[in-house]
Amino acid sequence: MSKHILVPMDGAPLSEKALEVALSENDDAEFTVLHVIDPADPGYSYPIDVDVTREPLHGSEAWYDRAEDLADDLFAAAQETADDYDVELETELAVGSPARVIVDYATDHDIDHIIMGSHGRDEESRILLGSVTETVAFRAPVRVTLVR
Template sequence: MSERILVPVDGSPLSKRALEVACDEYGTAEITALHVIDPTEPGYSIFGAEYDPTTAPRYGSEAWYERAEELADELFEELHTVADEYGVSLRTETVVGRPDREIISYATDADVDQIILGSHGRSEESRLLLGSVTEAVAFRSPVRVSLIR
């Protein structure tokens, strides 16, 4: 049985780098890219996606969730291109919830062997610290976590 690797992705450069590392170092493993749509922070789910509350669908509406799914699909298209460059077959999953909890839950339920996660703080002041999602996953994960900087 091959190793199962989970790569949480939010579209940030470091999450894409985490996928590259997974593909390069664990190309024969079963690699899953997991994207979490965070209903508590409308602009957080996809890194770099512009969220303008005056023009975006009403937060929490069916249209908002549909747009979040569209952004996730666009992200997965990019990630499949990355995986193809390494000759790796990539599984993708989208879930809704609080990112740290959903990542840990998925890792547990899918019997994941390792999580490879981009590590970043959202502000310059927290440069030396982990991002809050990364920190929660790193300290609460039931499996090994590799942080990519």
């Protein structure tokens, strides 16, 4: 029976590294990459640095369209990484509070393991855990591996 591994990705370097770790250390597993559009935090939903004064109005239809387009780009890049391991990824896009969505997804979809970046900032940050990661680590119903 293969494991089902969830890799939440926000476009930060550590989420990309988490995907590489997941793929390299887990033969014969199923992988789902989850990206969450956070309507409460306009910067979180974009996997790139944004200038919120120049982007579409937060919460507008154009903003959601842009967030979905950027998620498609994130999923394409994740699949390119997975291609190196001859793995086909399942991708999921959700809207909501990232930590809550990740925990609920793991609960509702028979996830065996979550592998995620320790925080969404650059790799040189001295912060140990980001707020999303901390919440997932303490509330997830399954094993969580944090990649730094």
